[in-house]
Amino acid sequence: xxxxxxxxxxxxxxxxxxxxxxxxxxxxxxxxxxxxxxxxxxxxxxxxxxxxxxxxxxxxxxxxxxxxxxxxxxxxxxxxxxxxxxxxxxxxxxxxxxxxxxxxxxxxx
Amino acid sequence: xxxxxxxxxxxxxxxxxxxxxxxxxxxxxxxxxxxxxxxxxxxxxxxxxxxxxxxxxxxxxxxxxxxxxxxxxxxxxxxxxxxxxxxxxxxxxxxxxxxxxxxxxxxxxxxxxxxxxxxxxxxxxxxxxxxxxxxxxxxxxxxxxxxxxxxxxxxxxxxxxxxxxxxxxxxxxxxxxxxxxxxxxxxxxxxxxxxxxxxxxxxxxxxxxxxxxxxxxxxxxxxxxxxxxxxxxxxxxxxxxxxxxxxxxxxxxxxxxxxxxxxxxxxxxxxxxxxxxxxxxxxxxxxxxxxxxxx
Numbered sequence: 001x002x003x004x005x006x007x008x009x010x011x012x013x014x015x016x017x018x019x020x021x022x023x024x025x026x027x028x029x030x031x032x033x034x035x036x037x038x039x040x041x042x043x044x045x046x047x048x049x050x051x052x053x054x055x056x057x058x059x060x061x062x063x064x065x066x067x068x069x070x071x072x073x074x075x076x077x078x079x080x081x082x083x084x085x086x087x088x089x090x091x092x093x094x095x096x097x098x099x100x101x102x103x104x105x106x107x108x109x
Numbered sequence: 110x111x112x113x114x115x116x117x118x119x120x121x122x123x124x125x126x127x128x129x130x131x132x133x134x135x136x137x138x139x140x141x142x143x144x145x146x147x148x149x150x151x152x153x154x155x156x157x158x159x160x161x162x163x164x165x166x167x168x169x170x171x172x173x174x175x176x177x178x179x180x181x182x183x184x185x186x187x188x189x190x191x192x193x194x195x196x197x198x199x200x201x202x203x204x205x206x207x208x209x210x211x212x213x214x215x216x217x218x219x220x221x222x223x224x225x226x227x228x229x230x231x232x233x234x235x236x237x238x239x240x241x242x243x244x245x246x247x248x249x250x251x252x253x254x255x256x257x258x259x260x261x262x263x264x265x266x267x268x269x270x271x272x273x274x275x276x277x278x279x280x281x282x283x284x285x286x287x288x289x290x291x292x293x294x295x296x297x298x299x300x301x302x303x304x305x306x307x308x309x310x311x312x313x314x315x316x317x318x319x320x321x322x323x324x325x326x327x328x329x330x331x332x333x334x335x336x337x338x339x340x341x342x343x344x345x346x347x348x349x350x351x352x353x354x355x356x357x358x359x360x361x362x363x364x365x366x367x368x369x370x371x372x373x374x375x376x377x378x379x380x381x382x383x384x385x386x387x388x389x390x391x392x393x394x395x396x397x398x399x400x401x402x403x404x
Contacts, residue, residue, distance in 0.1 A: 033368055055160040056370035057195050059226055063267075070227035071196030074160050094222050095369075096270045097310060 027051055028100070030058045030072075030092070035100035044085050044106050051077040058098070063089045146254030147389040149177050149184045150297075152334030153354030155223065156205040157195035162357035162371035163379060166195075171208050173355045173385045183214050184387065185253060190334035190352060191221030191264065191299030193238070197230030202237045220247065221299040221335060222264040231265075248277050250284050257288050261298040263313045271300050272314050278322075285322055294329040295388070301333040303342050303349050306362035309369040311336050323347045332386070336362075336369075353384040 027049040029036050033056075042048060050060040052072040060069040060078060069078035071094075082088065085106035092098040154170040155163075163169060177187060189209070194201035209216050218238035225231045235247065240260075243249040246269075250259045259281065263273050273281075288294065296302070302316035313319075323329040329347045337354035338361065358374060360367035374382060 033370070054370065055162065055373075057158075057223055057226070061266075068227055070229075071157075071198065071223075073157070073196060091267075093226055093266050093270070095310060096267070 025049065027077075028060075028102075029053050030060075030098075033092075033095055033098055035060075035090075035092075035098060038100045039103070040101070041103045041105060042082055044104055045081060045083060046104070047079050047081040048102065049077050049079050051075075057094050059093045061091055061093050063091060068093075146256070147182070147184045147387055149180075149187045150190060150332055150334075150352050150386040150388065151177070151187055151355060152190040152299075152352040152385075153192040153221065153337055153356055154189070154205060154208075155192055155195040155354070155356035156208075157198055157201035158356055158371065160371055160373075162373045166356045167204055167208065169380070169383055170205070170355045172380070173383075174208055174212055177385065178211065178213055180387075186215045186217055187212055188260070188297055188332075189216060189218040189238075190297055190332065191219050192223040192334065192354075192356075193218060193221070193234075194224050195356075197224055197226035197233060199229075199233060202233050206237055217260060217297075219260050219262060219297055219299060220264055222270055225265055244280055245276055248280060256293045256295055257285075259284065259294065259296045261296060261302075261319070263298050263300045263302070263316070271310060271312060273316065273319055278315065278318050281319055282322055285326075288326070290325050291327055294323060294326045296323065296329070296331045298331065298333050300335045301340070301349065301351055302331050303344060305336055305340055305342075305351070306369075309362065311362065311369070317344075320344050320347050332388070337372075338382075350386075352386050353382065355383050355385065358382040 026040065026042055026046060028040060029051050031053040033054065040048070050069060050072070052058050052074055055074045057071050057073060059071055060080075062068065067080055072078060082102060082104040085104050088102045088104065090100055090102070151173055155166050156170065158166050177184065193205045217240065220234045224234045239247045240249045245262070246265065247262045248260060250257065252258070261273060261277065261281070264270055285294070296319070298313070300313050301311055302313045302319055305311040323331070324345050324347060326346060331347060331349045333349065333351045334354070336351050337357065337359040338351065339353060340351045342349040357371045357379070359369055359372050
């Protein structure tokens with residue numbers, strides 16, 4: 001099971017498709033007090049689903065405060081669409097040592 | 110009888126200070142007679158948690174509240190040292206308040222990081238619990254029974270999590286300056302002020318600055334929650350004790366392959382690792398020892 005999940009995470013880190021319309025669903029899992037993958041590249045407009053697999057409360061919160069899942073219990077998920085290109089860093093407010101990054105690629109010219 | 114399953118007292122004396130740290134749910138009359146000053150610490154009720162480590166956190170919180178209500182001599186107050194809720198949801202605050210409203214004595218509540226999640230968490234907590242006379246982000250102090258009590262805030266979003274901050278430390282410095290060195294000081298805060306396990310977030314980054322301010326007092330005590338287990342510690346003149354939760358235990362610091370968070374224990378043994386604490390003072394603000402009679 002873990003190997004399968006790990007494979008899925010690897011797949012999520014390969015170069016993202018050029019547009020959100022072509023992009024497969026992408027998710028970040030929270031497990032053992034970590035965001036997995038810790039660094040994710042997505043296309044502009046891509047929606048990312050964050051899933052809390054831990055038996056503990058977590059949040060998915062932009063470091064700049066622009067978005068916040070608020071509290072997620074085990075099994076709960078939250079989605080956010082990344083509309084602007086750039087690098088976004090985020091954390092869990094309950095566990096500030098949990099940090100991760102999403103790189104949003106702009107659409108090709 | 111479920112309450113009888115709570116573990117017994119842990120007594121602790123030294124430097125003229127004595128506590129009875131009660132966790133048995135049956136506080137005995139011999140330990141509390143009229144004229145004594147006592148208070149109760151409850152912590153980490155995590156109302157809203159639904160995982161395998163505790164199937165009914167409201168019930169175990171109510172067990173603790175009911176046990177306090179059954180004390181033949183009521184404490185002066187109950188302090189809840191944070192993580193009242195699990196996710197800062199409105200319903201969780203409502204449920205917690207409904208249970209706490211049955212207490213027969215005043216309740217003072219300070220936030221844990223689970224109580225200040227998102228934009229609404231801090232507002233909900235403040236609306237539910239923050240003292241009207243609190244300063245800054247909710248810290249406060251008061252004198253009662255010859256003791257000076259201080260409630261600190263060391264949780265919050267981003268850089269305020271696990272931090273007191275200069276504003277609060279400045280307030281604490283001024284607050285303590287007027288107290289004589291023989292005034293017993295009791296300090297409350299959610300996250301341990303001393304470094305229990307920094308890698309798990311079980312520390313207050315600038316806690317040593319507060320501890321330094323407490324060193325000149327002959328009897329300063331710091332009571333914290335957050336780590337869901339009793340850890341005792343001493344830094345110079347300052348004694349520390351963290352409290353059990355009413356919701357679920359967590360792993361002991363240093364446990365191989367462990368991580369912080371809810372720890373599921375064997376069926377039937379949960380109540381033995383949950384509890385609350387009584388702290389008693391007799392006479393002219395002299396702390397007095399009490400024998401272990403429970404368990």
